[in-house]
Amino acid sequence: MTTMDPTATRTRARTRTTGTGRTGTPKTELRNAGYTGLGIVFLAVMLFPVYWMVNASLQPSGNTLTAGFFPWNPSFDGYARAIAEQGPNLLTSLAVSLGTVVFSLAVAAPAAYALAQFRYKWVNLALLAILVSQMIPGIVIANALYTAYNDLGLLNSIPGLILADSTHAIPFVILIMRAFMTGIPTSIVEAARVDGAGLVRSFVSIVLPISRNSLITAGLFAFLFSWSDFLFALTLTTTDEVRPVTLGIYQYLGTQVSNWSAVMATAVLSSLPAIALLILAQKYIAAGATGGAVK
Amino acid sequence: MNRTQDVQGTTAEGGVGVHPERPGVAEGAAAREPGATNAVAPRGRKVTREAVTRLLFVAPAGLFLVLFFGYPVVKNITMSLQDYTTKTFFTGEAPWVGLANYATVVNSNLFGPAMVNTALFTIGSIAGQFVIGLALACFFRRRFPLSNFLRAMLLLPWLLPLIVSSATWRSILDQDSGILNQFLTSLGIISQPVPWLTSPTVALIAVVMVNIWVGIPFNVTIIYGGLQDIPDELYEAAALDGATGWRAFRHITWPNLQPVVSVVLVLGVVYTIKVLDIILGLTNGGPANATQTLSIRSYQESFTNFEFGVGAAFSNILILISLVFAVIYLRANRRAVDE
Numbered sequence: 001m002t003t004m005d006p007t008a009t010r011t012r013a014r015t016r017t018t019g020t021g022r023t024g025t026p027k028t029e030l031r032n033a034g035y036t037g038l039g040i041v042f043l044a045v046m047l048f049p050v051y052w053m054v055n056a057s058l059q060p061s062g063n064t065l066t067a068g069f070f071p072w073n074p075s076f077d078g079y080a081r082a083i084a085e086q087g088p089n090l091l092t093s094l095a096v097s098l099g100t101v102v103f104s105l106a107v108a109a110p111a112a113y114a115l116a117q118f119r120y121k122w123v124n125l126a127l128l129a130i131l132v133s134q135m136i137p138g139i140v141i142a143n144a145l146y147t148a149y150n151d152l153g154l155l156n157s158i159p160g161l162i163l164a165d166s167t168h169a170i171p172f173v174i175l176i177m178r179a180f181m182t183g184i185p186t187s188i189v190e191a192a193r194v195d196g197a198g199l200v201r202s203f204v205s206i207v208l209p210i211s212r213n214s215l216i217t218a219g220l221f222a223f224l225f226s227w228s229d230f231l232f233a234l235t236l237t238t239t240d241e242v243r244p245v246t247l248g249i250y251q252y253l254g255t256q257v258s259n260w261s262a263v264m265a266t267a268v269l270s271s272l273p274a275i276a277l278l279i280l281a282q283k284y285i286a287a288g289a290t291g292g293a294v295k
Numbered sequence: 296m297n298r299t300q301d302v303q304g305t306t307a308e309g310g311v312g313v314h315p316e317r318p319g320v321a322e323g324a325a326a327r328e329p330g331a332t333n334a335v336a337p338r339g340r341k342v343t344r345e346a347v348t349r350l351l352f353v354a355p356a357g358l359f360l361v362l363f364f365g366y367p368v369v370k371n372i373t374m375s376l377q378d379y380t381t382k383t384f385f386t387g388e389a390p391w392v393g394l395a396n397y398a399t400v401v402n403s404n405l406f407g408p409a410m411v412n413t414a415l416f417t418i419g420s421i422a423g424q425f426v427i428g429l430a431l432a433c434f435f436r437r438r439f440p441l442s443n444f445l446r447a448m449l450l451l452p453w454l455l456p457l458i459v460s461s462a463t464w465r466s467i468l469d470q471d472s473g474i475l476n477q478f479l480t481s482l483g484i485i486s487q488p489v490p491w492l493t494s495p496t497v498a499l500i501a502v503v504m505v506n507i508w509v510g511i512p513f514n515v516t517i518i519y520g521g522l523q524d525i526p527d528e529l530y531e532a533a534a535l536d537g538a539t540g541w542r543a544f545r546h547i548t549w550p551n552l553q554p555v556v557s558v559v560l561v562l563g564v565v566y567t568i569k570v571l572d573i574i575l576g577l578t579n580g581g582p583a584n585a586t587q588t589l590s591i592r593s594y595q596e597s598f599t600n601f602e603f604g605v606g607a608a609f610s611n612i613l614i615l616i617s618l619v620f621a622v623i624y625l626r627a628n629r630r631a632v633d634e
Contacts, residue, residue: 032439032440033439033440035434035437035439035442036439036440036441036442036445038434039434039435039439039441039442039445040441040445042431042434042445042449043445043448043449046449046451046452046508046511047448047451047452049452049460049463049464049467049508050451050452050455050463052463052466052467052474053459053462053463053466056463056466106355107355107356107359108356110351110352110353110355110356111352111353111355111356111357113352114349114352114353115353118349118352118353120353126353126357128625129360130360131621131625132621133360133364135565135617135620135621135624136364136367136368136614136617137568137569137590137593137610137613137614137617138569138571139569139571139590139593139594139597139606139610139613140367140368140371140593140610140611140613140614141363141364141367142594142597142598143367143370143371143374143593143597143603143606143607143610144366144367144368144370144371144374145363145367146597146598146603147370147374147379147383147384147603148366148370150384163363164363166359166363167363167364170356170359170360171360174356198348199345199348199349199352200348203352224454227456228454228455228456228457228458229456230456230457230458230571230572230575230576231571231572234575234598235594235597235598246456246458246459249458249459249462249576250458250575250576252462253461253462253465253576257465257466260466263462263466264462264463264466267459267462267463270456270458270459271455271456271459274451274454274455274456275451277454278447278448278450278451278454282444282447285447285450285454286447286450289450289453289512289516290516290520
């Protein structure tokens, strides 16, 4: 699988669209409108659960699910309760996710550059190891980390969760950034080295700025992976001091759900990063999805 | 890390002039190596420093992979051969028991059902995701207004936290007041509300359904990428011969998509076989163990029963199965690259 440079993809897509437009006759235009309509229907079916989550979150609170198709009289009781009960957990999730972004970019970006440009003999072997590491079931890591964290006192700690969540992010970040960095012409870095810049300085002041797009894509996905993590939240915390919001939702679910609007309001709040990034940073998300497409 | 050895291993490459020695290289090395004091070093020494700096680019990531992927795999193997329970955390003792944990696993009542459920869950999920994903990818290959935007929005189910999806689907699938039963009843498709998540006979189907929904965006994205690589000329030539629609799909799309298909299927298996979040959120392995899979077993043995040895044995079986598919994946991927 190869990473596509977002800009290149966009340009290609644009040329194609204009290409169709030029040959467009009224008949093909009508047909295209039909396709757009059909596409909207498909999307609506796929995203119906998301709509339903928002709808249910705005229903008057109670233990029943009797919800109309549209929240004509929206009630924000669910949100009030969600923020009161899950507010600290949302902040924990935010801290862990931001920590994961910083840590995994700091560890993975230099490695990606090295694997892209340093021509070590063992590059392919390293890439293979990274691919295989992504296939290791999370429960295997959780089993071992629980016992190790227990000895090291890292259970119920934000650094412990950041390190564990980085297992979702680091292999992905290395692969996606390396795919981009292999395209950087060596001459650019060479020129800086001639001017006296060291390896580290040329990486920080030349390679990283050039790789800005892939850095953003990698960072966004690292955030989403960590924000979505449930397994490590479930296994590596035992008290409610440090509790990511995914675990908060799980505990709401329990065996019997007593307050659906609070559950759904928490679900909506936990979905906000994904929804916001998909709308505001679509270019980067699309690039990450095609390039890494692994989770 | 044995630095001396690493340096020796790479000095030759560092010196061949890919990045010829420059004044100021030592500066970068010194920034990372405060311990090194002899800044005015003979030429050979500087080459070594450059190599050390280079290694420091990969060392943290290498260390992380070893500690957070290598160590857990090894630890799971040793744990599965030990009597590793809650007591171990107090006494620090975990007696070696040989293959006793594996015997416990294989003889447990839940082993058979867990294997069958894992297979059904994986096959059902992959089949559904792939067929729907392929259909949608082919649909979005036609360029029409908003097609790129709509396809991008389709990614949403994949980006949501799985536990959020589980919670949402639990409300949709609720037997008495869930919207799915209301909808199906109003259409007259069912006369009785279906106990989606509470009946042992349909729970697995419901869980598979939700997992299909989660996996569709991934399949669409990869297959769409594969479709983009099939040259338009092929379709134009086929159209001249009268092959359009279904025939174009059978004779051009499908054969040309083979490498991508094998990659998406094998990756799908590797990622589906270890799914835990969705099942825990929807059914917790129930009702009456109807949705027990290998990863649920591993989780519950370790973190509900605190039988870490047995849990590790279950997860090693999981790793073994993943490994088989990982090898298939790597072969398929290599073929895809070659072609």
